[in-house]
Amino acid sequence: MTDTNVMDIEGFNLWYGDKQALFDVAMNVRKNKITALIGPSGCGKSTLLRCMNRMNDIVDGCRVQGKMTYHGQDIYERGTDVMALRKRIGMIFQKPNPFPMSVRDNITYGPKIHGITKQSELDEIVERSLKQAVLWDEVHDRLDQSALSLSGGQQQRLCIARTLSINPEVILMDEPTSALDPIATAKIEDLAVELEKDYTVVIVTHNMQQAARISDYTGFMYIGRMIEFDRTERIFSKPSDELTERYITGRFG
């Protein structure tokens, strides 16, 4: 295997005020692979994910320490262009959060922010992103309707399309299917697998089957620590840590 690392994380700690939420975390994200983070609620998997594009910056009293690099560059270094970082590392949230604008304006929001103004180019982006997110067939005739009129699953795929519109390299997904029904979930999972060809995906999930189904690598976290990080088959077939084994066999969680 010649996987190259997109992100490397080592000895990473995080505090919310006085409360430490991440302890000495280490893992890496490999290019064009799906990496899943699993663990019981409150174990810090979402927190870790939000660190990867510095979304925790907007939380008051959040402080980090340790190494987190993107293509070898420490993203917490002073002077890092956070906006540029987030352009390369997009994020999908737990609950679909389309803007209260039309479908089209949702997609063109990012490109416009990043300086694309030509209408023909924007139209191309709208079509490409929606097609990539397997939403085009469902919405191509109502691009000017409110995004809020879409169903929950469609909204989530719209959010994915919105992220794709600015061509990120990495897509972070924070329990993207937890607010969706099983059919919509299946569609998002298929989509994630589809995206793997062109993008690198990191997905947080509380659903172990989901991790087993779609991911190449899995990290198991527990109370702020990365207990085990390995290839998904290994984690689910013969985990080296007893805690991991107890979790994946459903003895706690």
Add this chain to the structure above:
Amino acid sequence: MSDGSSIGKMKKFHHDNVMKYVLMAIASVTVVIIFFIILFILINGAGAIGDIGIIKFLTGLEWRPSAGSYGAVPLITGTVMVTLGAILFALPLGLGSAIFISEVAPKRLRNILKPICEVFAGIPSVVYGFFGLIVLVPMLRGLFPDHLLFGTSWLAGSIVLGIMALPTIVSVSEDAMRAVPRSYREASMAMGATRWETTRRVVVPAAISGIAAATILGIGRAIGETMAVMMVTGNSPIIPAPLWNFFEMLRTITATLALEMPDVVSGSTHYSALFLLALILMLMVLAINYAAKVIIRRSRRKFGDSAQPLTPSRSYLAPLYNAPSALQMLFILCAFVSITILSLLFVDMSASLILASVITVGLMLFMAVGSLRSSKYRQYKEGLPEETRYKISKNSSRMLRSATLTGVFIFVWMIASLFTDAFISAAVAFVVIVAIVASAPAARRMSAGWKEKIAHSSLTVVVAIVVIILIALVYDIVSKGLPALSLDFLFGYPEDGGTGGGIFPAIVGTVQLMIGTMMIAFPLGIISGIYLSEYAKNTRSTRIIREAIDILNGTPSVVFGLFGMAALVIYLGTGYALIAGCITLAFMVLPVIIRTTEEAVIAVPKELREASLAMGASKWETTMKVVIPAAFGGVVTGLILSLGRAAGETAPIMFTAAVVFRSSISLSLLDPVMALPYHLYFLASEVPGSSVMQYGTALVLLLMVLFMFAMASVVRYKYNKNIKW
């Protein structure tokens, strides 16, 4: 029954059923009150319609009751102009501060700025008026010695009103921006937008209805304002010439009511004409509040789950929108010229130019928006080719830009023309436009980071200005009022017509008024609030009660005073009396109490009620033993705040209860009283040489109101600490 143990039927006169109707009856009192207010205004105003004629009243250009001319135009113009100026002053400052507090300020700073704002919303208007008269008016006279002979002017009125409207605008629009889901911000930031881009393109557009509602509420507050305006506008019932000359004195409807009501003969044409004015004022405020309500309702729908699809509507003016832009420009030019010529028949040159320009700018905006909407409609319905759609959107944004530029040109020209002749003002305006156009490409090239820096630092400047104004106000009153405070001042009687002695009877009078108001308004308000939140279903009668509360809430305080005078002082014959003042004030604070009670009670979690009901408690028992104790802190906070508001009001008591001098303390309900706010108004406007006394009175009044606020926050704090859900 299968198991034989009978549950039995509910008694017909079970206390749950009885209580429901008792509460409903009490809640309906509000409807009765508003009915009587409107009835009294209509009955008393009807005489004037017969004597003067409604057309003559509404179109007459002269208000001179002594000469028998009752033309309301100067007063309506005065009201509109002062309000317009106030909004022009307050909107940029208020909106900037709101954005700063909600989006830029660190949490700790926000926690300081927000409460400051709320405290300033509670300062009595007579104190603002006092500050305007003592500090602002001389300052303006110093700044524009050639234009302001006395300093009292439209300009001064607008600035004072603007400062008063600021806290409302800041606080309501900040709430609206806070209410924008965090997920929108995250989604935008996650795509690499800067904070400023997120604010400008996501947060503000999403909160726009709330911001509009805040502005309208601010306008509503400014229009109904009496004391502050009366103290600083000079009160000449004339129409400014030229129309935008903000150095002129003018007079509002509210000031007219407050100035002329005390001296008018009951039943005369003049008396009746004042009621007609009050009716006009009420209609204006109601229209504005209704607009705010509609907008708020629409914004709720936007964030609700049942989002309406954005289906643009078909427009019959589509041919006009979609005409080539050269044709549109020609059309606009023709409109401008023809409107100018037409209106020259009725008014002078400057007025017709301004009318024509305003209509033209409106037309441009209308066309810009219209062409966008109609293109969206055609896109949606007919599948307009992308290219055409793009052309239309470019066209409409060009139109929007030219409308803005024209607007700026007119505005600059109008202001400059007050200082110099028309030609030079036109040149100045032209230079400004050229500067804007020339700097536009540079602004477009600027990096997002720089834009953010510039935006955030200008916001900081705006907030600094607002904070400095507010601090200057408090500092001025405290620093000059403190030397006046002494035992003699607090416990003495006024001497030498108010230039010496103390304010003891005014303090006692204010406390008496507060206690009386409390005894009338608290039971009514609390019970109505409980009824509305716990018992009322969404039936017709409930809607009527709610509507009545809304109307009562929007009624300007001077109208309450008018009602108190007509209904209590004259009709029931109480004369100026404590009881008349208390009833009038109670009616005024009633809607506030009902609302805060309702909100506090609704905030009690459903689970608590269910737990109680599941154990077989009746609804009444649940309400009394579970819900009210749980909501107690919130209810009490609302009560204290409403009392603080009652303490500082002047207009409702100045023709029902308050007199300028009392030589003894009387406990009789039928005697008139002195009151702090009225005393301050009297000293500041009628007693020269009483500066120290004025500051002392203002400080005592301020301290009283701030004490109420402090108490309210202590209650809120304790309550939040004890109860958690």
